[in-house]
Amino acid sequence: MYITGIGRTPFGKLPNTLTELAIKAAHVALTDADLEAKEIDCVYVSNFCAGPTQKQLHLNSLIVNALEIVGVPSIRIEAACASGGAALHQALTRLDEKKFILVIGLEKLTNDPQQAISGISMASHRDLDQANGLIFPAAYALIADVYMRKYNLTVDDLTSIAFKNHQNANLNHNAHFYNKTVTRDMITNSAIVASPLRLYDCSPLSDGSCALVLTKQKRNKRDVAVVASALRSGPLSLTQMADLTTFSSAVKAAKDAYAMADLSPKDIDLAAVHDCFTIAEAIAMEDLGFCSKGYAKNMIRKNQTSLKGRLPINTDGGLKADGHPIGATGLAQIFELVTQMRGEAGTRQVNNAKYGLSHNIGGTGGTAAVHILKKEMK
């Protein structure tokens, strides 16, 4: 199974409609794959909350109409912020029947931020979390608080994560925070959103779209192989979690993915992890086995996850600074891994990445999708 085409829009506050975003990303991906839309056999659409925020459901139909390929089977997948990973997972299982599958993720959040915030809260448990005011910044603040006390992670470590991701985003012209200098002081002095998390610990509301073209057979040497695709569920509510410092869904999905690919965490050269809040990147590093539990801080302090480190993480800036147009996010992670593995990442290029891993989380771990990509040498 291969990714043979990738395309995306910039992420940020964009003037475009959902339809326009979809067309842009799809056409870049199709051009990249040297295919015409009519050659696509099947379309998977990833979107989280266009119903509540844009008054538009039935996006599977909207998008085949926008691409002028009406008739083609098309399905929309929603799994909160893991919608992109879930859609890719689902699409990959259809490659035995279909020649070319387009997976397209999109979200529009900035035109009505209040509706967006209300929509995003629907990824949590309505009775157990939403009704108690446990919106995501609050939930992740509780997680951060428990984690930091237990494992001696400091505010300075969280700042390092944000700082690194903003630096990476400054090398990514598609990023929400491209061309924005963010200093450590700006991060540590930013407004408290939910203590200990400050504004710069939180990913933004972004608009954007990302598309991938999948194929069973390798077509050319720029194609990148998918060697593992795993999806797991976890507790929906924070109140259902036995341990706030780890996401069981991600641990299970990672274990599945390593087994499928016959790899261990040591084999991974590059990762895109779900840093919806800075604390989530630290937890992801441990859930994925990149270090032992509680030792993310060591990797952070040694700069091991920076572009020049031993395991670069979120080279595009991550959700934090590339942006988080929810339905597109899980696919944008793959876009970045493919870009890196093709050697097309320009000033943020990582050297010699053979295996790349993506980690896409819904809510506080209600869903997790993990994919492993491989650069084939010939």
Add this chain to the structure above:
Amino acid sequence: MYITGIGRTPFGKLPNTLTELAIKAAHVALTDADLEAKEIDCVYVSNFCAGPTQKQLHLNSLIVNALEIVGVPSIRIEAACASGGAALHQALTRLDEKKFILVIGLEKLTNDPQQAISGISMASHRDLDQANGLIFPAAYALIADVYMRKYNLTVDDLTSIAFKNHQNANLNHNAHFYNKTVTRDMITNSAIVASPLRLYDCSPLSDGSCALVLTKQKRNKRDVAVVASALRSGPLSLTQMADLTTFSSAVKAAKDAYAMADLSPKDIDLAAVHDCFTIAEAIAMEDLGFCSKGYAKNMIRKNQTSLKGRLPINTDGGLKADGHPIGATGLAQIFELVTQMRGEAGTRQVNNAKYGLSHNIGGTGGTAAVHILKKEMK
């Protein structure tokens, strides 16, 4: 591929939460399959608009938590009113990897009818339809008007469809309109919703849930085989339709399904079609090839689609009278076909049905799913 367990709640105005509805339907289906929840490998969730109406997305996680099978891969599918058919279609493609898949559809619409109506409109094109007030009763009224002029279908024919479906629902203790006598006079004298459609031409807002357990290998003689599963897309907006008297998605999906099963429309003994409005049942009969274009009226006038007719349609009462809890609807069609093919339909039992067909439509044909079931004789 087999359906080895079925379960549903009654449809109607129910006091239950989404979680309660899911648990009820799932446990009936699991009991029917003689399985425990922990034996389920994968869960597909069909829901249309719990985001806008119940402020709850991420239902894939909600439901595995409710069933206490956290960890199991779970995905939510949305394709407007065809969500159930789309979820079943998707789940069937996973049976090579999974032993038992639970497909569960659910919707809650009656607790806030205004929100429900607003949510339902999101199945149409926001700019081309919603913005112009083209809500579904209006859209189907235009369709009915064009169809009736072109093919000389009468108001009396539409009344016959509603009357038959209400009669069938009166034999179905789970139906929204069970135990409600509906006469032809009540139908023809009911309030005009959008001319020519009156109140009794329209399906109701219902709450409800339906669950199916799928398995690759036949386990016992009550299992019913799935011999075709097809999904196609069509125009999302009424303004994108070349012909208002047919749904191209349904025609294509039916053609795919007959080819997969190596059957023709003549082989079908029993059908569950998407009668969101009475006119839709007439169009479905033609789109599925049960009669030539424009001749649904003949089948209707000869009572060929009644319980004792040559091709009983909507033996459970259909969307019209069994009810239309959107995410559950496409699965409830399968529930009825399986019940009939097992010979467990009681007073509404149809004789000797070998092949049953379900037809599930999203919006005005933006999505269509067609499935064909087979009763194996041994």
